[in-house]
Every structure is written in C-alpha cells, then in structure tokens.
Amino acid sequence: MRGASDIDRFDFFDQCHRRGKSAKIQWVSLLLALAALGSVSNILLWGYADPLSSALMFTSFALVLQYANSPYALQPWIIACACGLLAALTKQPGLVWVGLSLPVIALFGVWRWRWPAITIIFGGVTAILAAIWPVFIAPDFSNNQGVLAIAEKNGGYLASGFYAFSKYILNDAFLGVLLVVSTGIALSTSRGRFLWIFAIAPFLAIWFIIGSYEKRHGMHVILMAVYLAISVLHARGRDAAQEIQFPAITDKFETRAVSLVLGIFVVCLAVGTAWSLNATALRDGNKLMFSAQFGDDALPIYEDMVSSKRKVFTTSNYQYGMLFNRVDISRLDPAGDESLMNSLLRYLREYEIEYALTAGDWGFGPYSETLLQLAEKCPAALELVASSELEPRPRIYRVHQGAPINSCVP
Structure with a gap:
C-alpha cells in the first residue's frame, strides 16, 4: 500500500x-x-x-x-x-x-x-x-x-x-x-x-x-x-x-466555445478601440501619409495643396504616391547636357510650380539635393514652410512665381 x-x-x-x-x-x-x-x-x-x-x-x-x-x-x-x-x-x-x-x-x-x-x-x-x-x-x-x-x-x-x-x-x-x-x-x-x-x-x-x-x-x-x-x-x-x-469543466466543446467567444470579444474590442481613436485619420489615407512624413503641424499646407489643386513638385516616390490624384503633381528626370540646377529652375518656372518637396534621406534621383542648393541661392523664390524632424526629414518649399523665381540666378 x-x-x-x-x-x-x-x-x-x-x-x-x-x-x-x-x-x-x-x-x-x-x-x-x-x-x-x-x-x-x-x-x-x-x-x-x-x-x-x-x-x-x-x-x-x-x-x-x-x-x-x-x-x-x-x-x-x-x-x-x-x-x-x-x-x-x-x-x-x-x-x-x-x-x-x-x-x-x-x-x-x-x-x-x-x-x-x-x-x-x-x-x-x-x-x-x-x-x-x-x-x-x-x-x-x-x-x-x-x-x-x-x-x-x-x-x-x-x-x-x-x-x-x-x-x-x-x-x-x-x-x-x-x-x-x-x-x-x-x-x-x-x-x-x-x-x-x-x-x-x-x-x-x-x-x-x-x-x-x-x-x-x-x-x-x-x-x-x-x-x-x-x-x-x-x-x-x-x-x-x-x-x-484536466477537470471535467474543461470539456473540449466548452473550451472551444469559450475560446471562440473570448476571441470574438477581443477582436471586436480591439477593432472598435482602434476605429474610435483613428477613424478620422483613416478616412483619408493620403492625409495620413502626409502627417506621417511631415507631422500634424504641416497639415494646413496639405489642406491648401488639396483644396486648391496646387502644382506640386516632388523628389520622392513616396511623396508622389502620397499626393497622387489629389493635386497637380509632377517630377523631373535628368536629361540632356543642361546642369541639374538650371533644368530644375527652368522646370519650376515653365510649369508654374507652387510647392516643391525635398525627399530627405529617401530621395530617388538627384533633384532633392539640387532643390536644397537652389533654395540656399534663392531664398526669396523658395520659402521654407515646413521642415520635418521625422524620418526621412523632408522639407516643403513654397515657390513664389513671378519676380522672385524669375530673378533667381543659380
């Protein structure tokens, strides 16, 4: 025994x-x-x-x-x-x-x-x-x-x-x-x-x-x-x-039923909470992406771009997708023997660009750096209106057409 x-x-x-x-x-x-x-x-x-x-x-x-x-x-x-x-x-x-x-x-x-x-x-x-x-x-x-x-x-x-x-x-x-x-x-x-x-x-x-x-x-x-x-x-x-x-209370069917009910409850609670906190932002994906890159302080600039269908020059694929079908958006590929700065300046004038965005660390092509250099030479023509500390640290310039841009000499 x-x-x-x-x-x-x-x-x-x-x-x-x-x-x-x-x-x-x-x-x-x-x-x-x-x-x-x-x-x-x-x-x-x-x-x-x-x-x-x-x-x-x-x-x-x-x-x-x-x-x-x-x-x-x-x-x-x-x-x-x-x-x-x-x-x-x-x-x-x-x-x-x-x-x-x-x-x-x-x-x-x-x-x-x-x-x-x-x-x-x-x-x-x-x-x-x-x-x-x-x-x-x-x-x-x-x-x-x-x-x-x-x-x-x-x-x-x-x-x-x-x-x-x-x-x-x-x-x-x-x-x-x-x-x-x-x-x-x-x-x-x-x-x-x-x-x-x-x-x-x-x-x-x-x-x-x-x-x-x-x-x-x-x-x-x-x-x-x-x-x-x-x-x-x-x-x-x-x-x-x-x-x-296990004790009898953990019957296989009962366990599955309880797990299913708890799972549905948790999912509904999570989705409902996320929606209540972010519903406004999620209704406009472009605006959400803009905020992610430039911060909420720059949202009035986004509203101006979209509501007035501004002509916007971008230097990043991410920015192009972010503003696609919301504004008159464009970008430039290097061509010919013309210097990058001269070709960029001519493009800004001819197409009457109103906003120009640098790409920070995520640029594709040479024009993000060229835009920064042009802004240093012609600050009256290219006014810095937003500078983000968020990665990739892009900038937004307001392009002043007419005398300011026409008098710019690179």
Whole structure:
C-alpha cells in the first residue's frame, strides 16, 4: 500500500509539473505575441500597403504550420497558397514567399515529413500564377529603384545590412531582444531551424540589406519569427499537455466555445478601440501619409495643396504616391547636357510650380539635393514652410512665381 501511495504521490507531482510547464508556455506565448504586436502597431497608421502584405504572408505562414501538424487535410495548404498569391500581388516580399519559400517548404515536406505529393503541385501552380504579374503585366513591379537607391546611399548593400543590425538589434533594445529570443527558440528544434532558414532568413536579409531604412519593411519578419517561436514552444510542450488530466469543466466543446467567444470579444474590442481613436485619420489615407512624413503641424499646407489643386513638385516616390490624384503633381528626370540646377529652375518656372518637396534621406534621383542648393541661392523664390524632424526629414518649399523665381540666378 505504501508503494502504491508513493506512486500516486509521484503521479500527482508529475501532473502538477506538466501542468505548470504548459502554463508557462502559454504565458511566454502571450508575452511574445503582445510584444510582436506592440513593436509594429504604429505602422498600421502610416497608410502604406505593408500591413496588408504582412497580414497575408503571416496568415499564409500560420496555415503552413497548421498543415505541418496534419498534412493530409489539404485545406490549410490550399488557403496558405491563396494568401501567398495575394501577398505576391501586393508587395515584392510576397513574390519571394510564393516563388521561393513555399515551393522549397513543399519539396522538403514531401521528402522528409511525408507530406502528400499534391502539396508540391499546389505550391508550384501558385508560384507560376504569381509570376504572371511581374513577368507579363507589371514588369517593373519587382524593380523598386527608389528602395535600391536608398540602400546605395547607405554605402552599399553590405553597409546597409550593418546599418540595419545596429538600428534594429543594437539600438532598439525591445525589438532586438524580441528577434533574438524568438530566433533562439525557433532554432532549438530541427523543424524550427529549417523553417527559420527558408521562411524567415530570406526576408530578414531583404529587410536588412535593401529595406533597412524603415521598420515597416520587416513587419512580416517580426510577426512570422515570433509565431514560429510560439509554434516551436507549443510543439515541445504538446506531449506534456496531452497527458494532463484536466477537470471535467474543461470539456473540449466548452473550451472551444469559450475560446471562440473570448476571441470574438477581443477582436471586436480591439477593432472598435482602434476605429474610435483613428477613424478620422483613416478616412483619408493620403492625409495620413502626409502627417506621417511631415507631422500634424504641416497639415494646413496639405489642406491648401488639396483644396486648391496646387502644382506640386516632388523628389520622392513616396511623396508622389502620397499626393497622387489629389493635386497637380509632377517630377523631373535628368536629361540632356543642361546642369541639374538650371533644368530644375527652368522646370519650376515653365510649369508654374507652387510647392516643391525635398525627399530627405529617401530621395530617388538627384533633384532633392539640387532643390536644397537652389533654395540656399534663392531664398526669396523658395520659402521654407515646413521642415520635418521625422524620418526621412523632408522639407516643403513654397515657390513664389513671378519676380522672385524669375530673378533667381543659380
């Protein structure tokens, strides 16, 4: 009897240990998820397409991990391919996800994880469909010269990578710890290592080497890396969790129902709160982007541009997209033997430009610097009306036509 009592006592403490381990995994997962969302939450209000693309890639990746747990139910894989295809039509990283990551994961899954061969077929068809857009319809979609030009300004691709490492890992302690911890967890298992190499590492490299100047280019990297870490944690604790004898109140159906109700409540609360705080800004995406670049103090200038359909000269692709279809917008490409300053001055006169914007650190082409130099020579013609300290630190000049601009001598 004493031996049986000792065994029962051991089982009791083992159950408590396993339950405690499962609870710790749940808490760590919650903290990682909240940290990931907190690190990218402000990006949602910038008015760019990155949140949509990141959401599609993240959903696709999450469904891939779900499929890996039950590879003979094809629905998750099919939906993952569909989300990846939509991501490929939204932003360039989506093309890499569909054209590289998904096919490689499918091939490896069939080879080593005993996935059905049809997995490769769906992945290959998706990659072919995604290639139609950049190859036949929009060949310039994957050729973002503005982003590449910024990487060159950072000293080249290698220097850009070191700059990003310093900016996001060393100087941003919160994000740095989040990425390092999630990476360490993911690399602790063989499956996690493979998925990190082919689903996370390529996009981390693209972010650091090409898109290092903004966190939004790594939004999907942060979300996917953290989700992979959470998946690895739960996979390691799954056996322990399955052996725990929960009380009857945690009936499987009741647990799912409670989780569903709580999930719907949290989502509705989050969406409602975000909408109540940002509804006005979200109604005008162009205005939201303008505020993100120049700050709220410059919004009267935006209102003047839009309400009066001012003629605006830009030196950045971001500014062009920000004001597209709202004002009479234009930009200039270098041509002929005429000096940059003379060609810019002639353009401002001939087209009667009313506002001219510099691009700060994100210029594409030479005219942002040329505009700054011209403003120094002719301050009466180019009046500085807004100067932002927000990255990329652009400026807005009011161009005074007539005598001021005509008397300007570069």
